[in-house]
Amino acid sequence: MKKIVVLASLVSIGFLIQSCFDGNNNQTKSHSISKEQSIERGKYLVKITGCGDCHSPKKMGPMGPFEDSAQLLSGFRANDILPEIDTNSLKRGWALFYAEGTAMVSPAGTAYAANITSDTTGIGAWSFNQFKIAMTLGKWKGLENNRHLLPPMPWQNFAQMKEEDLRAIYDYLMSTKPVKNLVPSAVPSVLQQL
Template sequence: MKKEGIMLATLGVLLVFSQCKPNQTKEEIVENKPAWELLGYQSLPDYGKHLVTIGGCHDCHTPKKMGPNGPELDMELALSGHPSAMPFPDVDRAAMEKNGYAVTQTLTAWVGPWGVSYASNLTSDPTGIGGWTEEQFFRALREGKFKGSPNGRQILPPMPWQMFQAMRDDEIGAIFAYLQTTKPIDNVVPDALPPSSVGQ
């Protein structure tokens, strides 16, 4: 009988506690935390760095150098785009534009049916995106506008801005926040060139 009394008392206490509501539900706690924190990142720029890495931004915007196993990222020039001092290689542009496309040895410039395009400087330097607003950055990724200008030309291949349209606002904001913390690298990327057939 004594055991039954203890069990009933324990069940009673559990019943009382089960009726008590915490100050916040799990859903409310999740709603009040930013995505980067819920995902275990230390800050918004830290989350942005992760997205830049897995999103392939270095593939085009970081010049390559030859390493023991072939081309590798030159992290001293991380995200600085096509080197301004590097001229486009002497190739038959008309043939490349007609039959396929070519890239430079740094993998930061391309020739194809659209002409010649160069990877932009994404660093925090004024020659990169250091002077950009977040609105410009959103417009570049959502609308494909060069330098995020409402009246700018479309961003040229191989930049897959159409894919990045699917990113959430917090993801684009995190990438922008990270890029604003990058090492500033003074590098004025050359202007894109129209197809060689233009003006002929």
């Protein structure tokens, strides 16, 4: 009988301790951040994920290409023309990048880096939901019935992000200087046309 009382006491103490820990785990602190903090976080995420590598036109300097601060995140320059493409390289599996990094021709087609500034020629008229669809489902213009984004856009990586990080990136991009630049539409694979 004494063993049963001791065992019951230990079990009760165990449940009590467990409930204390469960109570702490179930309490979610509502950790809301300000819009300014979200924008700063988004700026940081845009920088470390390399968005500007493809989405910012470049200038050449003594150390090589650098982002054109006047055209930051505005995508492939609308008035640029890609040089002639060696389709034999594509047939052998090569992907060719434009010198600025804002366009790529590959067996998948020709992809032009989008304008992701707050201008309406960029993503300025997009809702957060459109942005989320583009970044997590890889849909052009964030519309579910549109085509998939072409490589090299790494949307599969962004699909793994927490929603608050996607929101921060969106908040930052919506706070950027609007740059009017209507990027050309993607072109289907040139190999299919040969």
